Amino acid sequence: xxxxxxxxxxxxxxxxxxxxxxxxxxxxxxxxxxxxxxxxxxxxxxxxxxxxxxxxxxxxxxxxxxxxxxxxxxxxxxxxxxxxxxxxxxxxxxxxxxxxxxxxxxxxxxxxxxxxxxxxxxxxxxxxxxxxxxxxxxxxxxxxxxxxxxxxxxxxxxxxxxxxxxxxxxxxxxxxxxxxxxxxxxxxxxxxxxxxxxxxxxxxxxxxxxxxxxxxxxxxxxxxxxxxxxxxxxxxxxxxxxxxxxxxxxxxxxxxxxxxxxxxxxxxxxxxxxxxxxxxxxxxxxxxxxxxxxxxxxxxxxxxxxxxxxxxxxxxxxxxxxxxxxxxxxxxxxxxxxxxxxxxxxxxxxxxxxxxxxxxxxxxxxxxxxxxxxxxxxxxxxxxxxxxxxxxxxxxxxxxxxxxxxxxxxxxxxxxxxxxxxxxxxxxxxxxxxxxxxxxxxxx
Ligand SMILES: Cc1cc2nc3c(=O)[nH]c(=O)nc-3n(C[C@H](O)[C@H](O)[C@H](O)COP(=O)(O)OP(=O)(O)OC[C@H]3O[C@@H](n4cnc5c(N)ncnc54)[C@H](O)[C@@H]3O)c2cc1C
Numbered sequence: 001x002x003x004x005x006x007x008x009x010x011x012x013x014x015x016x017x018x019x020x021x022x023x024x025x026x027x028x029x030x031x032x033x034x035x036x037x038x039x040x041x042x043x044x045x046x047x048x049x050x051x052x053x054x055x056x057x058x059x060x061x062x063x064x065x066x067x068x069x070x071x072x073x074x075x076x077x078x079x080x081x082x083x084x085x086x087x088x089x090x091x092x093x094x095x096x097x098x099x100x101x102x103x104x105x106x107x108x109x110x111x112x113x114x115x116x117x118x119x120x121x122x123x124x125x126x127x128x129x130x131x132x133x134x135x136x137x138x139x140x141x142x143x144x145x146x147x148x149x150x151x152x153x154x155x156x157x158x159x160x161x162x163x164x165x166x167x168x169x170x171x172x173x174x175x176x177x178x179x180x181x182x183x184x185x186x187x188x189x190x191x192x193x194x195x196x197x198x199x200x201x202x203x204x205x206x207x208x209x210x211x212x213x214x215x216x217x218x219x220x221x222x223x224x225x226x227x228x229x230x231x232x233x234x235x236x237x238x239x240x241x242x243x244x245x246x247x248x249x250x251x252x253x254x255x256x257x258x259x260x261x262x263x264x265x266x267x268x269x270x271x272x273x274x275x276x277x278x279x280x281x282x283x284x285x286x287x288x289x290x291x292x293x294x295x296x297x298x299x300x301x302x303x304x305x306x307x308x309x310x311x312x313x314x315x316x317x318x319x320x321x322x323x324x325x326x327x328x329x330x331x332x333x334x335x336x337x338x339x340x341x342x343x344x345x346x347x348x349x350x351x352x353x354x355x356x357x358x359x360x361x362x363x364x365x366x367x368x369x370x371x372x373x374x375x376x377x378x379x380x381x382x383x384x385x386x387x388x389x390x391x392x393x394x395x396x397x398x399x400x401x402x403x404x405x406x407x408x409x410x411x412x413x414x415x416x417x418x419x420x421x422x423x424x425x426x427x428x429x430x431x432x433x434x435x436x437x438x439x440x441x442x443x444x
Pocket of ligand 1: 140146147243256257258259260261262274275276277278279280281282283284322325326439440441442443
């Protein structure tokens with residue numbers, strides 16, 4: 001029932017998205033159009049308008065509206081965001097390119113010193129979009145810090161959309177009737193509301209539901225679990241496997257938030273835990289947190305949860321390293337619920353010493369119908385378990401045949417190469433892609 005509702009909701013959002021991106025073209029078709037303009041010129045304008053609508057809708061995609069993300073999950077939305085930015089830029093670029101091809105005299109509009117303001121605004125918006133895309137693609141190669149990049153990404157995108165709107169208003173041909181003006185103003189207001197939601201309304205909501213650190217527990221594998229409790233409110237509800245954005249040492253109005261999967265049981269909303277592996281500046285500071293320090297939590301997000309597949313007859317969890325965190329939340333939750341369905345955990349790590357939650361997983365076998373297979377890249381002397389990496393032979397051998405008849409659900413989380421390899425192995429094994437679910441720790 002829940003799955004059908006999600007699918008229907010997912011289809012509905014896609015239809016609304018298509019309508020909103022095509023709406024500008026429909027709006028152009030309503031009412032009088034400039035006389036004597038050839039097809040290519042009108043076509044190029046249509047591309048420009050649709051491209052602009054797509055860019056403006058990017059703000060909605062990344063605004064973390066829960067109703068929008070629920071059917072797909074965050075990584076699919078971010079993947080779409082990345083792909084659609086290329087398509088939108090392609091359309092806007094083609095809009096400009098066609099105008100140049102069919103009227104080469106328009107090339108003079110690129111001279112920003114002498115061009116009219118409508119062209120200055122349009123060309124600057126185009127350059128900003130190009131800059132944003134290039135920097136986003138090559139951010140890691142350019143060694144740009146994620147937080148700084150994110151702040152500038154937001155600023156440049158906002159300025160680009162405002163300039164593009166200024167361009168549309170100054171050109172003026174297509175906003176010349178009251179109906180068009182109402183439609184454009186409505187779109188503009190919705191965009192402003194989205195900005196206000198992200199920058200003002202949501203941070204205020206987060207400020208009103210603070211959490212305090214209870215303790216920080218060192219784990220194996222350079223990881224630390226921070227346990228937090230709600231202060232003055234009842235805590236948030238989440239589905240095991242989901243994640244939240246944490247802000248520590250900063251205000252929710254800053255952009256300094258980081259995503260982490262819940263590692264605690266969803267049955268204990270008054271006590272949240274996140275298990276965080278040291279990576280860069282932020283994660284290396286986690287161990288210095290003291291009891292009583294303030295934490296802001298924005299969540300829960302994501303579609304990576306056994307609760308989204310309640311009718312499965314069993315679950316397979318395939319984790320690598322710190323990718324165990326969402327699985328741990330699911331295992332702890334299922335144990336708290338006395339769930340007796342068969343569970344299989346395939347857990348890959350480099351060394352035995354670095355296996356996060358090793359002891360607790362062993363204990364969970366007492367409370368769950370759980371089989372655990374550790375796969376070690378660099379096993380200790382005398383290791384009799386699986387060695388190397390997760391292979392298709394291993395998956396063929398250990399994943400129950402019944403799981404291939406769509407009755408089990410499979411969850412994958414770990415390093416990118418492991419996830420890509422496992423997804424391809426499962427596909428080769430004939431498992432339908434709808435029956436396995438992936439959580440990627442690199443949204444950007
Ligand atoms: C859905 C999801 C769930 C996650 N769950 C966990 C978890 O349970 N445990 C865990 O240890 N890690 C988890 N991560 C990864 C964690 O968010 C990053 O390791 C952390 O943000 C790195 O921050 P840093 O400043 O310490 O490292 P850096 O060295 O600055 O960053 C390393 C990389 O992490 C990513 N990153 C950095 N900052 C952010 C940010 N603010 N937002 C998004 N991505 C960022 C970027 O790709 C960056 O290149 C999760 C990530 C996602 C997307």
